[in-house]
Amino acid sequence: MTLPTLVLCCWSSLLIFAWMLRGKFYWRPAPLDLIVLCIAAGALCTVPALLCNAFLARETELWAFSPNRLHSLLGILIGPGMGEELCKMAAGLIALTLVRRDPGPAGRMLGMVVVGLTFATVENQIGYSELGVEGLTRRGITAVPVHGAMGFIHGLGVNRAWPEHRALPLFAAYIASVVFHTAWDTISIQMPAYSTAALAALLAAAAGWSVIVWRSTPEVDQLLLEAGSRP
Amino acid sequence: MRSAPRHPTTPRPAARKRTPSLLHRCLVEHLHVWRFLIPTASLLALCLVLAHRQAPRRPTLADLIQALSSPPTPELPWWKRLFTDLRPRRPPQPARRRDVASDSGELRAVPDSVPPMTPEQIAFRQFTLAQLIMAQRFDRTEREALSAVSTVPFNGPFRHYEQNRFLTEMLWLRYLDRIDREATARGIRKHALAALDYPAANFEDRLNAGVGLLLTGDAERAIPQLQAAVDQWPAMDRMRGNAYLALMAAHAARDHHRQTLFMLAGFQRNFPDWLNVENYLPDLIDLEATYDNPLLALVHGRILQLVHDFQGASEKYRDALDRGLPPSAASMARHWLSETGEVQP
Numbered sequence: 001m002t003l004p005t006l007v008l009c010c011w012s013s014l015l016i017f018a019w020m021l022r023g024k025f026y027w028r029p030a031p032l033d034l035i036v037l038c039i040a041a042g043a044l045c046t047v048p049a050l051l052c053n054a055f056l057a058r059e060t061e062l063w064a065f066s067p068n069r070l071h072s073l074l075g076i077l078i079g080p081g082m083g084e085e086l087c088k089m090a091a092g093l094i095a096l097t098l099v100r101r102d103p104g105p106a107g108r109m110l111g112m113v114v115v116g117l118t119f120a121t122v123e124n125q126i127g128y129s130e131l132g133v134e135g136l137t138r139r140g141i142t143a144v145p146v147h148g149a150m151g152f153i154h155g156l157g158v159n160r161a162w163p164e165h166r167a168l169p170l171f172a173a174y175i176a177s178v179v180f181h182t183a184w185d186t187i188s189i190q191m192p193a194y195s196t197a198a199l200a201a202l203l204a205a206a207a208g209w210s211v212i213v214w215r216s217t218p219e220v221d222q223l224l225l226e227a228g229s230r231p
Numbered sequence: 232m233r234s235a236p237r238h239p240t241t242p243r244p245a246a247r248k249r250t251p252s253l254l255h256r257c258l259v260e261h262l263h264v265w266r267f268l269i270p271t272a273s274l275l276a277l278c279l280v281l282a283h284r285q286a287p288r289r290p291t292l293a294d295l296i297q298a299l300s301s302p303p304t305p306e307l308p309w310w311k312r313l314f315t316d317l318r319p320r321r322p323p324q325p326a327r328r329r330d331v332a333s334d335s336g337e338l339r340a341v342p343d344s345v346p347p348m349t350p351e352q353i354a355f356r357q358f359t360l361a362q363l364i365m366a367q368r369f370d371r372t373e374r375e376a377l378s379a380v381s382t383v384p385f386n387g388p389f390r391h392y393e394q395n396r397f398l399t400e401m402l403w404l405r406y407l408d409r410i411d412r413e414a415t416a417r418g419i420r421k422h423a424l425a426a427l428d429y430p431a432a433n434f435e436d437r438l439n440a441g442v443g444l445l446l447t448g449d450a451e452r453a454i455p456q457l458q459a460a461v462d463q464w465p466a467m468d469r470m471r472g473n474a475y476l477a478l479m480a481a482h483a484a485r486d487h488h489r490q491t492l493f494m495l496a497g498f499q500r501n502f503p504d505w506l507n508v509e510n511y512l513p514d515l516i517d518l519e520a521t522y523d524n525p526l527l528a529l530v531h532g533r534i535l536q537l538v539h540d541f542q543g544a545s546e547k548y549r550d551a552l553d554r555g556l557p558p559s560a561a562s563m564a565r566h567w568l569s570e571t572g573e574v575q576p
Binding site: 052055056059060061062065067071074078082083086089090093094096097098100130131132133134135161165166167170174199223 | 253256257260261262264267268270274275278279282283286287288349353378381382389390430431573
């Protein structure tokens with residue numbers, strides 16, 4: 001692994017991470033223990049996710065690039081959709097359960113996004129480093145922010161689930177991210193004629209939504225604020 | 232009478248809240264996490280098992296390599312096959328270059344080798360080449376060849392590149408057989424340009440893209456691709472000659488008379504196949520119909536003159552002069568016309 005390749009694989013992850021840190025953590029410090037855990041978890045969860053994709057591609061007909069459109073769709077749904085999203089969510093959730101101090105909504109959201117960004121970086125390194133400068137730069141503009149946006153979806157679900165210990169928001173976030181990931185990959189693989197415009201629109205929508213979500217995420221839980229204000 | 236308590240009731244210190252253990256925190260306090268993870272992981276596992284049962288795998292690349300009678304490779308256990316996908320891939324290394332003398336005597340760097348390819352890519356290319364050869368020899372139809380290549384189950388970034396190369400070569404077979412030439416040329420252009428997106432695209436891809444653009448009426452965009460193909464071609468062979476001819480025609484089509492005349496002067500040196508006019512003149516005639524430029528008629532006339540078809544050459548020179556050439560090209564046309572023994576107009 002050469003340094004330029006590493007930089008090309010992770011430049012946009014670092015930019016998104018820096019942007020997230022800059023806008024928050026005024027009232028409480030950034031949860032460094034959670035960030036370190038999430039980076040490790042995000043790197044580790046790449047292995048089962050890519051193994052799942054490799055299993056589908058090598059051992060079954062449900063292969064993302066299959067000429068049969070139904071097989072391709074199912075391959076994308078089960079592999080990149082269900083497999084990768086579950087691995088990322090599981091990694092982030094386990095990291096959150098391991099930290100002693102609750103990092104608050106912004107910390108939880110940051111943790112889930114860090115898992116997504118680390119996943120994208122390691123995936124770039126393992127699966128796409130042969131694409132060269134142009135290909136990796138293109139992935140830095142498209143695939144990495146999309147993994148970050150899916151981290152925001154996970155983070156939103158986690159923030160809804162955490163204060164009241166409910167599982168339902170986690171399922172909702174998982175389904176939303178699976179649908180988004182499947183739609184993204186299906187458009188890029190099965191509809192090359194429309195992919196540039198459609199993916200640009202999807203990316204812009206996801207990026208705009210992520211910015212709004214991050215800006216509206218408080219640093220402290222609303223429930224805690226309400227409990228603190230009671231007489 | 233109430234007896235006094237045996238132990239004085241001193242106020243007990245408030246019990247300190249115990250810090251929950253890591254296990255307790257993970258499993259009990261965050262039970263909702265496990266209520267989510269266990270069903271979703273089970274669902275994913277069920278999907279994978281069903282996919283394996285209901286949609287069994289197709290022949291792998293290893294099977295295809297074996298089928299192509301390369302040295303047989305042992306079948307790996309499934310877990311080893313999976314882990315081969317997790318090895319980081321090396322970025323393509325630039326090809327080594329060496330200096331050769333150009334037409335004008337200057338040294339220029341040309342590739343000394345093709346960029347290195349992964350074993351899977353080599354196997355894939357071997358497979359596509361085998362299909363092309365069989366299609367060329369009519370051992371299998373184009374449809375069968377395309378179907379065979381499209382079902383190769385390998386997911387690598389190079390797949391699109393190799394598929395586009397294969398489709399371009401397949402379309403060249405159709406084009407040379409003069410089957411629906413306009414649509415075929417558009418197909419060549421589309422797939423050759425798609426192959427150029429890959430970082431390891433080489434001089435062959437540039438030649439295909441350049442000729443595809445030239446045949447479909449976009450000589451301006453064809454010129455840089457063809458120039459790069461001529462510059463990067465590693466040998467002075469027939470294929471480089473084709474690139475040279477196409478570049479000369481592209482310059483003529485764009486009315487670049489200086490470049491056209493310069494390239495005409497070096498035509499025999501750069502195009503080893505120049506004597507076999509029956510091979511390449513039909514394409515030049517097609518280009519004359521597409522671009523309607525007198526410089527192309529001049530090129531046609533000069534080629535006919537080189538093979539001693541003086542009558543055909545003089546007709547072409549007259550045609551070019553009648554349609555109006557730039558002064559320097561007109562002067563050359565008159566000079567060459569005089570060499571054919573015709574009376575100057």
